[in-house]
Amino acid sequence: xxxxxxxxxxxxxxxxNSTVGMKTRCAALLFGLxxxxxxxxxxQSLVSTxxxxxxxxxxxxxxxxxxxxxxxxxxxxxxxxxxxxxxLVHPTVRTMAFPVSIQxxxxxELVNAFKNILREKEVASVSDGDKFELVIPVSLEKDFSTFVxxxxxxxxxxxxxxxxxxxxxxxxxxxxxxxANLIGRKLAQQSLPSGIYNxxxxxPLTKAEVVHAFDVLMAFHELKAINVGDDSFKIVSQSSAKx
Numbered sequence: 001x002x003x004x005x006x007x008x009x010x011x012x013x014x015x016x017n018s019t020v021g022m023k024t025r026c027a028a029l030l031f032g033l034x035x036x037x038x039x040x041x042x043x044q045s046l047v048s049t050x051x052x053x054x055x056x057x058x059x060x061x062x063x064x065x066x067x068x069x070x071x072x073x074x075x076x077x078x079x080x081x082x083x084x085x086x087x088l089v090h091p092t093v094r095t096m097a098f099p100v101s102i103q104x105x106x107x108x109e110l111v112n113a114f115k116n117i118l119r120e121k122e123v124a125s126v127s128d129g130d131k132f133e134l135v136i137p138v139s140l141e142k143d144f145s146t147f148v149x150x151x152x153x154x155x156x157x158x159x160x161x162x163x164x165x166x167x168x169x170x171x172x173x174x175x176x177x178x179x180a181n182l183i184g185r186k187l188a189q190q191s192l193p194s195g196i197y198n199x200x201x202x203x204p205l206t207k208a209e210v211v212h213a214f215d216v217l218m219a220f221h222e223l224k225a226i227n228v229g230d231d232s233f234k235i236v237s238q239s240s241a242k243x
Contacts, residue, residue, distance in 0.1 A: 065110045067102045075100035076135060077200070079114050082107055083133060086202045088213060090136040090220050093123055094198065131209055134216065147219060159207040167199045172218075172235070179214050179225070180233070182207045188232035195221045 067075065073094070080087040100117060104110035115125050124141040126134040128148040136144055167175065172192045180187050197217050205213070218224060222238045
């Protein structure tokens, strides 16, 4: 028996034992432990009482996913781990609170089910290149689909992937401290717009990819970074940048 527990509090198990009775007893015991450990929020791999399917190497293997009553923010973190992308969440979506329940046999079914749940709540999941997924209100889907297609990296993307971030409810000044270092310019203003920023990378990013992620997060707040002179930049509203 191989048991895997993710860092999100989701309990994921794979049984590789041909004795169904043993699997059922183990499942019952571990269910109780998982339910207590998660405070009543339960998410685990599905356990079938049917005969185990054969894999190409001849071993018995059954896998699945079950999520019950998981808060949206935790479900998004789990979604990020499943799709292998850093999910950038719009502030409007972050204020939404509803439980997520899904039962799926594989990752593809899980992803589609989660996207359908989001869509029912007027939320869209939009792919942005190979590393990012934007979770945004449906009303902004067209605008941000255009944004990610037209946005170009402000610095060359020639650095190795090695940057991991975990910004939890930080203000813009903290974001811009790193942003300035990455683009090699200094911030040319004292007062900054208010706003809360969050990003938790799923895979290591290059410098250019981090800058792109910050540009997207600022765009969520209708802000944009523009260059000033040869060595500075400032933050303006998107409407001002178009003038």
